[in-house]
Amino acid sequence: MSIVDLALIAIGSLASQVALARGTGWRRRGALALVTTLGPLAVALAMGRPWPRAMATSIDATPLRRTGLVRVGSESCRSCHPSEHASWGRSFHRTMTQRATLDEGGKRGTLLGPIPSGPVARGGGEVSLARSLEGVVWREAGKTDRRVVLTTGSHHYQAYWAEGARPGELSILPLVYLLADRRYVPRQAVFLTPEDDPPEELAWSASCIQCHAVAGEPHRGEFGERFDTSVAELGIACEACHGPGAAHVDKHRNPITRALAHASKTRDETIVNPKRLPPRERSLVCAQCHSLFVPKDEPRFWETGVATTTPERPFETRDLLTLATMRGSLKGRVDATPENFFWADGTIRVGGREANGLFESPCFEKGQGERTMSCSSCHAMHKGEPDDQLAPERRGDLMCTGCHGGVAARLEAHTHHAPASSGSRCVSCHMPKTTFALLGAIRSHRIESPSVTRAAESGRLPACNLCHLDRDLAWTHDAMRRWGSKENAPDKVQGRASAIAWLLAGDAAKRALAAAQFGDGEARAASGDAWMAPILATALTDPYAAVRYVAARSLQSLVPFSNVRYDFVGAGPARAAAQEVVLQRFQEARGGAKVPLEQRARVLLTPEGTVDEPRLRAFAATRDDRAVRISSRLAPA
Template sequence: MDSRQKRSRHDTPGSGATNKCTNPNSAMESPSRLPRRSRLFLLIGVAALAALAVLAAGLILNLLVSGEAIPATQAEDNAGTNADAPTQASSGKLAFVGSKTCISCHQDQGKLWHPSQHAHAMAHANADTVLGDFDDATFDYFGVTSRFFKKDGKFYVETDGPDGELETFEVKYTFGLDPLQQYLIEFPDGRVQALTVAWDSRPKSEGGQRWFHLYPDEKIGHDDPLHWTKLNQNWNFMCAECHSTGVAKNYDPATKRYHTTWKEITVGCEACHGEGSAHVAWAKEGGSASADDNALGLLTRFNERSGISWSLNPESKQPKRSAPPMTVRKEVEMCGRCHGRRGIISEAFVPGRSLSDSHHVSLISRGLYQPDGQMLDEVYNYGSFKQSKMFAAGVTCSDCHDPHSAKLRMPGAQVCTQCHARSYEEPSHTHHEGASAPDCISCHMPARKFMVIDTRHDHSFRVPRPDLSMTLGVTNACTDCHSDKSAEWAASAIEKWYGPERKGYQAFGPAFHAAWSGAPDAAALLAAVAENKDTPAFVRASALEELTAHPSVRTANAVREGLSDPDPLVRLAALDHLETATGEQLWPLVAPLLDDPVRGVRIEAAFLLAGTPAETLSAADLERLEKAEREFVAAQMLNADRPESQSLLARYYIRKGAPDKAEAAYKTALELSPHFTPAAVNLADLYRQQGRDDEGIAVLREAIQLSPNDAGLHHALGLALVRAKKQEEGVAALGRAAELQPDRVRYVYVYAVGLDSIGKHSEAIAELKVALASHPGNSEILTALVNFAQAQGDLKSALDYAQRLAKANPADRNVKQVIEALTKQVMQKQDAQ
């Protein structure tokens, strides 16, 4: 993991805001698997609309339950998961031996590893490891002057502490190497925090050898959740797993203290290969090299490239693997543990298993990726690579990178021509000449800068598509270089060089763009992506997750197929649709997944089935459920220091019929981070269910004091105030939400309904018209405009909106009936005149 990242100040997916926390360990709403969207149907007095929403949410379940039970998922390819390894790992016999022991035999690998980034991922701060200037150097940041100095052989920083006052802190550890190095401070309660003033370790000629702040353009004060002393800069959760080997976080929720330990302070051999004691024992016994992995004492062997060759097809000029790729790419899953956007659900990591067995993987979603799958936030390489043609063809990480040095196997673009024809380097392909001409990497792996100075390449390996910049608003490699030119200019050049047919493996961009912009064809486009087995599973899972907002018969069929999909990410996305049902209703559908070979799927199934009456289950089924529930609770308690996990525990307790425990968990979440607004929204909703609306309103008001620009909080407050018969104040809060997040159609729509409910009919229509200009095919807006215009007697406008609604939803028979009725009324009115 890399704590050196930009992190968002708004980690509020449950309230409707986009979660952009860029730590892979803070995946979506929780470190464990759960839906991205809040499923709260907060009524504001429009009974018919609320009923439609509830019916839509229940549609998926009704369609699924009416069918047969989903068959148990087949275990994944044993060659990929090494199914025997968990028995070894759980036996208690394996132990870490340390990299020095490994290198005593594997000396060549050790020579490659020693100077690598992995070997320097973390270290004790001393004269040999600290790169920054601690010779009484100072750095000014929005009125705070930090001073870096040495005393008695130790390194110190004087900077603003938890209360904003200047304090002196000892630097205990270095973090990273190139292009920057961060420094870690240890607190008495066991917390280790990452300073957000970092050292630029690049050469001075490249602008380096200086102190800089990771948030240079905004003031991050001591009361900000992004301040270096706060939760989002906490090493124990955010960073430790991926910068050290054999980490145990050891957080005690009773005392709120950490006792985090590691087996090796940096990323050593066993971080990837697992505990080495059995292998050392085998070596000492002089065992046979021809034995299988278990006989060798290995948890897994990364031998997917062994005996594999790539050859060029003479006609297509495309490389082909000599053998089909494995179902689960052990190497990719291993690297994805840290080089992916994900959150941990278990420290019992087994090298080579599906990443979803120990982590929750973030999918393509708004704020993380661009609609066509290009990286937007810090998503690292795993998700990008798994949507690529390279991954589909069987390429693994070590085809390009040496696994021990982490460097490219060949300089620059020569790594590409290991497999691809050299003709791709010629001007006939690149249409650029000279020493500064772009190479394969420039065009097919566009770079973005994170953490101010850290350049990272997109690993989705895509064909430049400036035409998509015109239609989807995404970036493209052409205008990245030619920044003074337009996307239209670049698209015209591409068409001139390569013809009018647009090529590219990633063809799903229009579907996600439609979903994120509220286009009327979003559901159909997403369903087509989810149903297409030729589409990468990572993308299919992402599309299926997006479909939670679009319940239909087609969506239900996609969910049914997804529940038994070979890829755990797709199974998880399918489960994402079922939270609105009770455990008893879901049992026939979800129970088979309690025995899923992947832990992430099992615990999501356990969450959904929580609360199933014990008297309805056999003894064997009850044991299966309780076992999976224990895994679920363990995953949350592993991350009990995080508000996301406390919130998910609260939702689990609600399903279990334990509202008091749910209330306590939500309150704990807010104690851990008062800025975590989903806990405030959901706690207020729990109070609503208990008839305690006044307490819910108080919770929301307090949260707004801390996060005044969170649209989701204002929206929830508005709904609560309307329920409390404070109509004017409630509608004003709904209006504030719509003002803060105008691209969130639901907020604008509900605000307009609220305006109409207090007699401000013209204002309501005006708000909807503004929203319609940005979302011309949105069904909610058009439906409201039909109703409002009809109520005001403006039948011609109502008919116009209804016809536009029919164009957006041609299969909707109800709309056709409305058009027929309105047409008749308009004609009657004209005849009467």
């Protein structure tokens, strides 16, 4: 090896050390890029090996499972807790992270999508998933196959992780499988991200390991050159919520001890049972994952992760991110702007972080004793349906009327809606769908009463206007004043139907949320839907793929437009052509004639029922095109 070769290796090593010394993880976008580029590149040049597969994976990228010291794994729970084990087995928690396997010998594999017969995406060449002797591999033209090791998700879509450039590293693949659509699409298309952003580079051991496995430990090398990752178990399993189980298993091997424990009402100190925790601690168990946070101690995270032996005390190893802390004490800890995660009033607007909303809800903040609202006030991990895990005995208004019984006794007087209507459901008014995730709108978990003033100040529509899509804030203000509200009308609420304004002129998050509401059955019943097609059609050419997807789904749920051919990730001219088809079909079918005359102006139709194109274009011309990034993680590692 020549002196030049040695110098190249030294440069690569120095680049790694400098990058990591100056900041890692959530704070520096380029730090690990230097580690993964300059370091291996220098070695590759010196050793005469091809790039980018120069650093052959010498450590199996499959996370090593380590149990026995304090954690024992979910199988150890089955014999004493068969019902709970079975209900967990049916949950999407269990299948959140799995080893990637194919169907074999009549046994269903974990790969939910079929192996494609050809390329599934394009970008820098043809790419696809393929079958090999190693199982599933990621194939790119002109590059070495990479083994697909893990899958993430099994509910709405599934993502995939393949061997990365560094030994032991797992890197996200640039495609996902949409279960409802039965197709592969570019991964960026399912998040709210600008299409001209470069593909997201994400390492499993730097991000998803925090929540999608039990006791994940990245064990990154000293210079970031490798991962020797370990987990107690893949997926969200028993010990994620109940804490380490070894001491509990040892104690209860004796059948007499087990019998006494079942009869006892005291807390078993060898295990965490969320049901026996105070309400606030009960919710903190869920907040381990369902809150927005960063590791409190980054160097510790890169070694042993954020897991603790006390799941009810997650913020011993995590810092909670709020709008205030992202602008204050934790400013600079996250490579993202607060506006991507929060509305202007601090309400979380990204899904999966429901604890942030709960923590700011009066039912949580002002609750006393067992009357304090917690996650388990509505959800049950071992009784609810896997889709939403709502407790069967708490569905509908029952999740609220246990504490607010007086409201139930005078329901119509309280809601000003017919008792059987959606307007009388507690969640319709107090938990509007102002959170985006999973290509749809999710209910806000910041429980509050509708307020026009708050809506005008925060930019977050009140529940009224997310159901009455054709009405503006002035109408909402007048209705609430008639019902006894003392709020004064804020400025600039006149003249526009707010949901329409969101869809045509809002930022990408508002456009996606509005598009989802246009497909909501309750909103359609309140607003009528004969007028919706032209407005939804404008979103078929939206610059954000996720907005286009949601708008197309809502549009195609309208019977006259159910057979419109449209591909949200197809070519731009084809998307524009589909938009023209919708507008032409609406005009030819005289769709506007079915819209009540008094409603037409509000929904951008002429008195004759045709599309008011000048007003529609004027709305669209004011669209908020500031970049919005609501993705699956806080920042790259």
